Amino acid sequence: MKKHKTAPNRRTKLVIWTSIMALALIAVYILGIFIPDTAVFSSFLNAKQPPSFKHLFGTDALGRDIFLRTLKGMAVSMTVGIAASLISAVIAIIVGIAAATGSKAADAFVNWLIDLVMSVPHTILIILISFALGRGLKGLLIGIAATHWCSLARLIRGEVLQLRAQHYIAVSRRLGKSHGWILTHHLLPHLIPQFFVGLVLMLPHAILHEASISFLGFGLSPEQPAIGIILSESMRYLSAGMWWQAVLPGLVLVLMVLLVEQTGEHLQTILNPYSVQQ
Numbered sequence: 001m002k003k004h005k006t007a008p009n010r011r012t013k014l015v016i017w018t019s020i021m022a023l024a025l026i027a028v029y030i031l032g033i034f035i036p037d038t039a040v041f042s043s044f045l046n047a048k049q050p051p052s053f054k055h056l057f058g059t060d061a062l063g064r065d066i067f068l069r070t071l072k073g074m075a076v077s078m079t080v081g082i083a084a085s086l087i088s089a090v091i092a093i094i095v096g097i098a099a100a101t102g103s104k105a106a107d108a109f110v111n112w113l114i115d116l117v118m119s120v121p122h123t124i125l126i127i128l129i130s131f132a133l134g135r136g137l138k139g140l141l142i143g144i145a146a147t148h149w150c151s152l153a154r155l156i157r158g159e160v161l162q163l164r165a166q167h168y169i170a171v172s173r174r175l176g177k178s179h180g181w182i183l184t185h186h187l188l189p190h191l192i193p194q195f196f197v198g199l200v201l202m203l204p205h206a207i208l209h210e211a212s213i214s215f216l217g218f219g220l221s222p223e224q225p226a227i228g229i230i231l232s233e234s235m236r237y238l239s240a241g242m243w244w245q246a247v248l249p250g251l252v253l254v255l256m257v258l259l260v261e262q263t264g265e266h267l268q269t270i271l272n273p274y275s276v277q278q
Contacts (some may be wrong), residue, residue: 009268018266021259025078032075036040039065040225041073048237051244058244061237066230070249073227075254076220081206083142088206089199092149093191096156100164101179110157114150122147124210127200140219144206152198159194163187169252193271200264204257211253227253 031041043063051058057066100111117125126143163169163186172182185213213219214228222229227249 008199009176014266014270018263018270020265021263024258025256025263027043028071029075029078032071032073032078032141035068040068040069046263048242049050049116051248056222057248058242060230060245064115066245066249067231069225072225073230073249074210074252076224076226077154077207077210077228077264078203078256080141080210080220083139084210085199085202087141088202089152089195091145091197092152092198095149095168096153097160097183097187097191099153100160101183106156107157114154115268117147118150122205122209127216127218130213133175135218137220139214140210143213144209147209148202148205152194152202155198155258156191156194160187163190168212183231197209197264197271203264204260205255207253207260241275260261 021098041064043059045059046055046059046063049055049059049063052271055065055067056259057070057139061064095110095113099107124141125147129143130136130139131132133142166186169182169186170196172186177185210219211228211231214226214230215232219228220226221231230249234242237245243258
């Protein structure tokens, strides 16, 4: 009897693709971190060269290799994005649990605060926070972290309200279990997948905001090889026909953001219990 090979289901394919995309992101991040500063030093003899086998993305006005600067810039942008998203996700889970388990006044205040933060465009709010804190990495990090927690907090709040209505939590209360015990044994295990998915889905927004704020001059300092700084420096040379200085780093930024977003969406599907049999 010949054994028929069973084709992998949709969930298995998603796991494979998500793993591949995650490994690609990690590889780009590690490459960017370990590129030495000497590799992107100025060399006026190589200034303003178009893309070639020696310099894949060409060189800028100071003779620096744009491909290597782009990789280092993506590592910087991803570092800022990961740190800001992690802080924002922690804020979201704390605020969401506090709103759902606290008093009606606390819930009303949290909902009002969420509506207030979401009513102001993130870019403007990040610029104001960054400017008030003296710009630089500190202001940018706090600005992104303070503006990206609202959607996840509202999702966590709704999830906790649904969990509190479950019979096993009511049984735990009747058995005399404390609020802390119920939180750690019943609520947090259900919220951890939401936390990680929300963290990954926040990351592309954080990366884009870091790049845009740095591009406008309110983020990282000009000597740092961030993507926003690279794009900002390239604007003055576009009219001279040096398109590669802006187009190629911009494409890398867009591709990386789309890759992170797709990874987050696939992770959300994988962790969704209703997709187990797909």
